[in-house]
Amino acid sequence: MKKKELTDFEKHVIIDKGTEAPFTGEYCDLKGSGIYLCKQCGTPLYRSVNKFNSGCGWPSFDDEIEGTVRRTPDPDGRRTEITCANCGGHLGHVFDGEGFTPKNTRHCVNSVSLTFVPDENYDPDAAVVKHDPETAYFAGGCFWGVEHLMQQQEGVLSVESGYMGGTVENPTYEQVCAKNTGHAEVVKVTYDPDRVSYLTIAKLFFEIHDPTQAGGQGPDLGEQYRSEVFYTSLQQKATAERLIKMLRLKGYDVVTKVTPATTFWPAEEYHQDYYDRKGTQPYCHTYTKRFD
Ligand SMILES: [Zn+2]
Numbered sequence: 676m677k678k679k680e681l682t683d684f685e686k687h688v689i690i691d692k693g694t695e696a697p698f699t700g701e702y703c704d705l706k707g708s709g710i711y712l713c714k715q716c717g718t719p720l721y722r723s724v725n726k727f728n729s730g731c732g733w734p735s736f737d738d739e740i741e742g743t744v745r746r747t748p749d750p751d752g753r754r755t756e757i758t759c760a761n762c763g764g765h766l767g768h769v770f771d772g773e774g775f776t777p778k779n780t781r782h783c784v785n786s787v788s789l790t791f792v793p794d795e796n797y798d799p800d801a802a803v804v805k806h807d808p809e810t811a812y813f814a815g816g817c818f819w820g821v822e823h824l825m826q827q828q829e830g831v832l833s834v835e836s837g838y839m840g841g842t843v844e845n846p847t848y849e850q851v852c853a854k855n856t857g858h859a860e861v862v863k864v865t866y867d868p869d870r871v872s873y874l875t876i877a878k879l880f881f882e883i884h885d886p887t888q889a890g891g892q893g894p895d896l897g898e899q900y901r902s903e904v905f906y907t908s909l910q911q912k913a914t915a916e917r918l919i920k921m922l923r924l925k926g927y928d929v930v931t932k933v934t935p936a937t938t939f940w941p942a943e944e945y946h947q948d949y950y951d952r953k954g955t956q957p958y959c960h961t962y963t964k965r966f967d
Contacts, residue, residue, distance in 0.1 A: 678715050678762060688787045689715055689764040692756070697732025700786025705734070709793040711784075716762035718743055719799075720789070721782070729775055733767060734786055737778040742872025744769075744782070745910055746917075757782060760910065761806065764788060806868045808832055811876055812839055812905035812936050814859035815884030816892020819949040820960030821862045824883040826951075830871025835863040836942040836949075839905055845940055851899050859901050863939050874914050877904065881918055882965050886931045893959040902929075905936040922965060 687693040702711070711721040711734075720743050721736045729735035745760040746769060757766045767784040775781055815821045818836035825834045838846050841858030851858045866876060884892055884902060891900045906912040915933045922929050941947075950957060 679717070681715065685714060685787055688785045692765040694767070695733070695785045695787050700733060702734045702786040702789060702791055703732060704728075705791060707791070707793050709791055710797050711736075711789045711791050713743075713759040713762060713764055713766075714788050714790050715764040716759060717790075718759055718761040720744055720759065720766070721784070725778075727776055729781055729783075731781075731783060733783045734789065735775070736782040736784065737776040737780050739782060742868065742874055745913075747913070757784070759788075808865050809868050809873070810907055811864045811866065811873060811911060812861050812907070812939060813864065813877075813880045814839070814861045814901060814903040814905070815880060815886075815960070816860070816900045816902075817895050817957075817959045818860040818862050818942065818946065820957030821880070821884065822948070823950040823957050824960055824962065825862055825864050825876070825879065828866075828871060828876060828879055830869075831864055831866045831876070833865045835865075836946045837861055837863055838899075838940045838942060839937055840903065840934065844938075848943055848946065852897075854897050854899060858899060858940070859903055860899050860942075861903075861905060861939065863941075873911050874918075877911070877915055877918055878966050880904070881922060881929075881931070883960050883962050885963075886919075886922065886929045887927050889930045895959055902931040904931060904933045906933060907936045918966075925965070927965065 688695060708723050710719050712719050719740050721739055725736045725738040727735055727737060743760050745758045747756045749756055754768045757769045766788045770781045772779055773781055822834045822836050825831055838851050838858040839861040841856040843856040846856045846858050850856050864876060886902050891897055904915040912933060919929045919931060
């Protein structure tokens with residue numbers, strides 16, 4: 676990742692999570708049409724159409740460019756810090772429920788954490804930091820169905836069926852089905868984070884299987900068909916937990932476990948692209964909208 680050399684004051688805010696004094700930042704009252712990039716790494720974070728005047732003394736936005744801003748509760752639990760999802764640079768805090776705009780969200784961002792680029796000067800190819808493909812693992816019942824539906828998501832580069840979460844090295848399908856290795860049937864999703872966010876993929880996961888069914892999925896019963904998110908970063912963990920919380924608030928009794936990823940064992944060749952090769956549709960998975 677290419678990072679800009681920061682001045683002492685930029686370091687104070689972006690690295691040491693400081694705050695610039697209110698009404699002092701250069702973008703506080705800026706109204707021009709354009710895009711706001713992360714000062715440190717150049718990732719586009721906010722669009723001027725989402726900027727509004729909150730009177731608080733810092734640039735305020737009611738939405739971010741999807742997947743580019745990470746939320747982390749402050750240690751005292753009172754506020755939620757926002758950082759650049761790419762480089763971790765501190766931006767400010769986010770507040771919900773204040774009613775400033777219909778989106779009901781205020782990203783309160785230090786000007787010094789941002790670089791504004793007017794529309795006429797914005798070259799997406801030059802400004803966008805290209806990210807390497809990322810990996811996500813989900814267990815949601817028979818991997819044939821999860822794989823089939825995940826493959827249809829824009830930005831997903833490949834989906835592979837396999838096993839994770841057990842105790843035996845290189846397990847076979849028969850061993851996993853015998854239910855004594857502890858593995859779950861999982862899919863390995865490789866995606867382009869510049870085209871699709873983990874949030875979108877994780878939402879899809881919760882909508883193509885039933886996260887409220889314990890001990891199996893649909894007609895497939897057994898712990899190898901359990902619902903589980905295996906995360907590869909703390910950001911993925913936080914996203915999965917946030918989605919589970921959202922579903923619980925909607926009344927879903929979610930049983931999905933959230934666990935650090937361990938070794939992924941690819942399944943036997945005849946399990947890969949099962950439905951594509953058969954030309955049929957999954958018996959065990961369908962899409963059900965659960966998020967707004
Ligand atoms: Zn950044």
